[in-house]
Amino acid sequence: MKGAPASDILAELPIPPEEYAVELFVGVSRRAAEVDETILSHANAWALDRMPAVDRQLLRLGVYELIDHPEVPVAVIIDEAVELAKQYSTDDSSRFVNGVLAAVAAARRPGEVVAP
Numbered sequence: 001m002k003g004a005p006a007s008d009i010l011a012e013l014p015i016p017p018e019e020y021a022v023e024l025f026v027g028v029s030r031r032a033a034e035v036d037e038t039i040l041s042h043a044n045a046w047a048l049d050r051m052p053a054v055d056r057q058l059l060r061l062g063v064y065e066l067i068d069h070p071e072v073p074v075a076v077i078i079d080e081a082v083e084l085a086k087q088y089s090t091d092d093s094s095r096f097v098n099g100v101l102a103a104v105a106a107a108r109r110p111g112e113v114v115a116p
Helices: 006-012 019-030 032-042 053-068 074-088 093-108
Strands: none
Touching: 006 019, 019 032, 019 053, 032 053, 032 093, 053 074, 053 093, 074 093
């Protein structure tokens, strides 16, 4: 997130992003402390700075969606994050991202079924 306000980063983009992407970016920025605290409480003693950067950002997006977007099914949030981790991060990242998001989902949305 470059340490700059979300509005500044969005203003610098050469083309405007999709509306939902903006909502996610601004939402993660707005609730950064709560999102990071939630990740840390479910990441089995992993410090944020020890996580690969891609994993950390995927977890932030996923946790934010779990907290603020109840209309998005848990399985969709987890599946999208896992697929992105497989494509853009380390060999172990998809399992790690899946485990953390599943734990957060179980705590935040206990009534929803999480895909195996």
